Amino acid sequence: MAERSYTSREELDQYGFHPGVTVMAPLVCILLQAMLPKTFPWLIHIDLPLIATIFFAVSRRSPIAGTVTGTLIGLFQDGLTNHPFGVDGIAKGVVGYVAASVGFAVDVDNIVNRIGLVFTLSMAQSGLLYVIAHWLLGDVSYRFLPVVELISAAANCVVAVPLFAVLDRFRLRD
Amino acid sequence: MEERAAKAGWALAVATPSGKERPLGTPNVTMDSFFYRFRNPLVLIAIVLMQVIALAMQVQRPGKDADVPASARAMEDAGSAPDGKHVSLLRRWMVTAMTPVETAVHGSSVKVRGAWGNYVGLVHTRQQDAQLKQEVARLREEEASFAEDAAQGRRLQTLLGFKESYVTSTVAAQVIGTSGSERSHVLYIDKGSEDGIKPEMAVITPDGVVGKIRDVFPHTSQLLLISDSSSGAGVILATTRIRGIVKGTATGQVEINNLTADSRIKVGEPVVTSGGDLVFPRGLPVGTIESIAPDLLHQPYTEIRIKTAANLSRLEEVLVITGTSATLPPMAAQDAAAAEATQEANQRAADLIAEKLPSLHPEGEAAPGTTAAGAVGADGKPVSDDPESQVGGAVGYINSGLPRPKPAVHPDKFTPGTVPPAAELTPGAPATAPQTQQKPQEE
Numbered sequence: 039m040a041e042r043s044y045t046s047r048e049e050l051d052q053y054g055f056h057p058g059v060t061v062m063a064p065l066v067c068i069l070l071q072a073m074l075p076k077t078f079p080w081l082i083h084i085d086l087p088l089i090a091t092i093f094f095a096v097s098r099r100s101p102i103a104g105t106v107t108g109t110l111i112g113l114f115q116d117g118l119t120n121h122p123f124g125v126d127g128i129a130k131g132v133v134g135y136v137a138a139s140v141g142f143a144v145d146v147d148n149i150v151n152r153i154g155l156v157f158t159l160s161m162a163q164s165g166l167l168y169v170i171a172h173w174l175l176g177d178v179s180y181r182f183l184p185v186v187e188l189i190s191a192a193a194n195c196v197v198a199v200p201l202f203a204v205l206d207r208f209r210l211r212d
Numbered sequence: 213m214e215e216r217a218a219k220a221g222w223a224l225a226v227a228t229p230s231g232k233e234r235p236l237g238t239p240n241v242t243m244d245s246f247f248y249r250f251r252n253p254l255v256l257i258a259i260v261l262m263q264v265i266a267l268a269m270q271v272q273r274p275g276k277d278a279d280v281p282a283s284a285r286a287m288e289d290a291g292s293a294p295d296g297k298h299v300s301l302l303r304r305w306m307v308t309a310m311t312p313v314e315t316a317v318h319g320s321s322v323k324v325r326g327a328w329g330n331y332v333g334l335v336h337t338r339q340q341d342a343q344l345k346q347e348v349a350r351l352r353e354e355e356a357s358f359a360e361d362a363a364q365g366r367r368l369q370t371l372l373g374f375k376e377s378y379v380t381s382t383v384a385a386q387v388i389g390t391s392g393s394e395r396s397h398v399l400y401i402d403k404g405s406e407d408g409i410k411p412e413m414a415v416i417t418p419d420g421v422v423g424k425i426r427d428v429f430p431h432t433s434q435l436l437l438i439s440d441s442s443s444g445a446g447v448i449l450a451t452t453r454i455r456g457i458v459k460g461t462a463t464g465q466v467e468i469n470n471l472t473a474d475s476r477i478k479v480g481e482p483v484v485t486s487g488g489d490l491v492f493p494r495g496l497p498v499g500t501i502e503s504i505a506p507d508l509l510h511q512p513y514t515e516i517r518i519k520t521a522a523n524l525s526r527l528e529e530v531l532v533i534t535g536t537s538a539t540l541p542p543m544a545a546q547d548a549a550a551a552e553a554t555q556e557a558n559q560r561a562a563d564l565i566a567e568k569l570p571s572l573h574p575e576g577e578a579a580p581g582t583t584a585a586g587a588v589g590a591d592g593k594p595v596s597d598d599p600e601s602q603v604g605g606a607v608g609y610i611n612s613g614l615p616r617p618k619p620a621v622h623p624d625k626f627t628p629g630t631v632p633p634a635a636e637l638t639p640g641a642p643a644t645a646p647q648t649q650q651k652p653q654e655e
Contacts, residue, residue, distance in 0.1 A: 071392035072400075073314055079525040082394045101252035109259050117306030118389075119396035120426055120436055122270035123299060124263035126393070131263070135256045167395070171462075174264065175271055178509075179441050180395075180462045190394075 053097045053209040063205060064090045064111045072118055083190040085160065087111045089198045091130050092159055093205050095137035096146040108134025125175070129166040133159050149199060156198040160191035270299055295427065304429055307400070311432045314389040315402055322386070356558060359551035378544065379493055381535035382416075383407055387527050388432070397440035397464055399423075401530060404431045412491055414533040420497035420521025421445065421485060422530050433532075437524050438498070439464045446488035447498055452476045455486055458498060458518060466499065468516040469507050477504060483518055493536050497521045 055063075067086040075082040091111050095104030112130030116123045137159060144151050164187040171180040247254065295303055385401035403409050405428045413425045415435055423443060427434040436443050439460040447458045447468065454477065456468040471477070481501045487494030502519040506512075539545075620627045 068392065069310060069313055072310060072389045073317060075390045075392065076387060076399075082390070082392075087392075102255045105252075105256050105259055109263070114306055115392060117303050118310065118398075118400075119391040119393045120398050120434065120440065120442060121393075121396055122267050123302065124267040124270070128260050128263045128267075131256065131259050135252070139252075170267075171395070174267060177441065177462070183463065186463075 052099050053211060055094070055097070055208055055210060059208040060094070063208070064094075064107070064114075068111070068114055068118070071115075083186070084193050084197050085163070085190070086197070086201075087115055087126075088130065088133065088160065088163060089156065089194060089201055090205075091134050092137045092156055092198070093202055095134040096141035096155065097205075097209055099138055099141045101135050101138040104134035104138030105131045106134075108132070108137075122175070125167065125170050128170055129163050132166055133163050136162065152198065152202055153195045156195045157191045160194045161187060164190070270296070300427065303427065307427075307429055307432060307434070311388065311400060311429075314400065315432075318386065318388040318402070352554075355547070355551045356554040359548060359555045362548060363552055378537050378539065379533050379535075380537045381533075382531040383409065383534050384529060384531055385409075385433070386529050387435075394464075395441075395462060397437040397443075397460060397524070398426070399435045399437065399527060401433050401435050401532070402431070403532065404429050404433050406430050408534050409433045409532055410534075414492045414496075415530050416496060416533060417522045417527070417530055419523070420499060421492055422522050422524065422527065424491050425532065435530070438520070439466050439524050444489070445492055445498070446486040447483050448486045449477060449501075450482040450484050451478075452481065455488070456516070458483065464524075466518040466520055468518065469510060469513055471514055471516060472512050473506070473514050477501065477514075477516065479504060493533065 064087060067090040071084075071086045091104075091108040094107045098104065098107075109127050109131035112126035112128070113123055115126040115130075119126075137155065140146075140155060144155070146152060146155065164182065168180060168182040171177045383403055385403040385407075387399050388402050389400040391398040401415075409425055409428050411425050411428055415422045415424055421438060423435050423437040423440070425433050426436040437460065438445055438458065441460050441462045444457055444459045446455065448455050452474075454471065454474065457470050458466055458468050460466055468483075479501050483498040483500065485492040485494060485496045485498060499518040499520040501516055503515075503517045505515050505517075507515040623630055625631065
């Protein structure tokens with residue numbers, strides 16, 4: 039019975055999106071992420087594609103969809119950097135998986151939960167990137183700077199709240 | 213769900229926790245149920261594993277290229293080298309998808325800012341024009357004074373067989389976007405292979421070095437900043453002439469970390485390119501030393517942090533160096549010749565004035581244009597021996613070219629010559645009364 043109840047909860051809270059929104063929203067986030075720091079360099083600390091990954095993962099509540107969405111967004115981000123493909127792909131794929139899994143357990147429409155989720159996953163992504171750069175790629179110059187990461191995570195939370203509210207308008211119940 | 217379970221024949225096994233209750237417990241069904249039950253983590257593991265393998269294939273170091281010296285390779289990491297064929301293709305698709313939008317947005321913003329800037333700029337145009345004319349006049353004078361040094365430098369370089377590379381052609385480009393990652397210090401410019409841009413070309417601003425071209429696409433290029441952790445450049449400390457390698461860090465700083473502690477290296481010392489990396493021409497300003505501290509991770513080396521001459525966080529326009537030459541470009545050679553001519557003319561004028569103006573000379577030496585028998589003035593008449601008519605300052609003082617002052621009627625302690633030289637004074641000794649008048653003309 040427990041499993042039936044669990045499935046019902048999943049089905050109750052599952053949302054879908056118009057294909058146009060599914061494609062365009064992450065692309066716009068990546069585009070803004072690439073353009074805004076040119077004029078406002080401090081905006082480089084905000085990770086809009088990460089916020090999009092978390093939003094689509096928790097809305098769909100499907101770990102596989104979350105993983106695939108996160109991986110594709112991450113790979114696209116990698117394409118604009120000088121890093122090898124896969125650095126952001128792995129990190130955001132894992133973040134998408136975790137976000138979708140957590141989406142089962144908590145009410146992600148609650149603003150406090152959203153802030154906590156974004157903050158935690160921002161820090162988790164920073165840790166993953168450190169592991170990938172330091173251990174997989176052997177970049178010993180890469181350092182985990184806790185204060186910088188905390189500020190970035192907080193900034194992501196500030197941006198995520200209104201962005202989630204905007205993206206909520208495009209949700210469709212499956 | 214139960215319908216689906218019945219149809220597939222395995223879902224009931226998933227729903228029941230005990231293995232004894234599985235009616236369809238054949239090995240094949242068990243395997244299917246395993247994959248279905250753990251499909252989410254399995255998909256994640258598969259995707260991550262594929263990317264790890266892809267990463268491993270991409271970070272393989274490029275083969276030893278005979279054209280690239282080992283010293284130049286040592287300055288760079290894999291991230292600064294162009295991608296392999298397949299990776300480059302994938303990156304090209306993504307960049308091609310993004311850059312048209314970036315170019316359009318950038319073009320619109322430039323037009324808006326340009327219109328506003330033109331309107332506001334007209335207010336002070338006349339004033340700026342006058343200032344610029346003064347600036348040009350001052351620079352011409354400076355150029356003339358530097359011409360002699362430059363000519364001497366070139367002669368010495370020729371004698372030593374030194375190969376200098378001069379920048380002969382550049383392409384101006386505008387920055388249209390960034391990588392969007394705080395760990396990747398990469399910019400995109402609006403010029404590509406169709407504009408003559410090639411990988412490994414140096415990129416500068418009038419202030420100093422910016423970076424080099426990493427990947428080139430038809431209409432855009434990827435510019436790797438010197439602050440990126442994968443970039444490197446050979447440099448010389450301008451004052452001490454110590455050679456080093458400047459590298460970026462993951463946090464976007466620029467450092468030299470291959471030098472040991474040296475007391476001659478001081479904060480504020482300028483850093484210029486050495487030309488040893490075969491990317492940046494020699495002598496381009498990189499920045500100044502901002503701080504010097506022991507490198508705790510790599511003892512006994514020091515961490516010399518550089519403040520870059522170019523503001524890397526606010527780049528709008530850059531110059532890509534598309535050509536260098538061992539000889540001065542025609543325009544620069546013409547300028548140098550003109551400057552040398554100006555310098556020679558100035559020198560001749562100075563000599564003429566020096567010949568015409570009387571001056572003091574050491575005792576026993578005859579001034580130019582004079583005979584040993586007696587000094588001759590500019591007008592050809594003999595100069596009087598009267599000390600008051602002589603020019604050139606007091607005896608023992610640098611020749612100022614001014615008439616000698618008349619002796620003071622009432623000398624005091626401020627009168628020249630009344631105080632003995634510092635070498636003859638004793639520290640702590642009481643001040644002596646003003647000495648009697650010492651005529652500077654005493655010879």
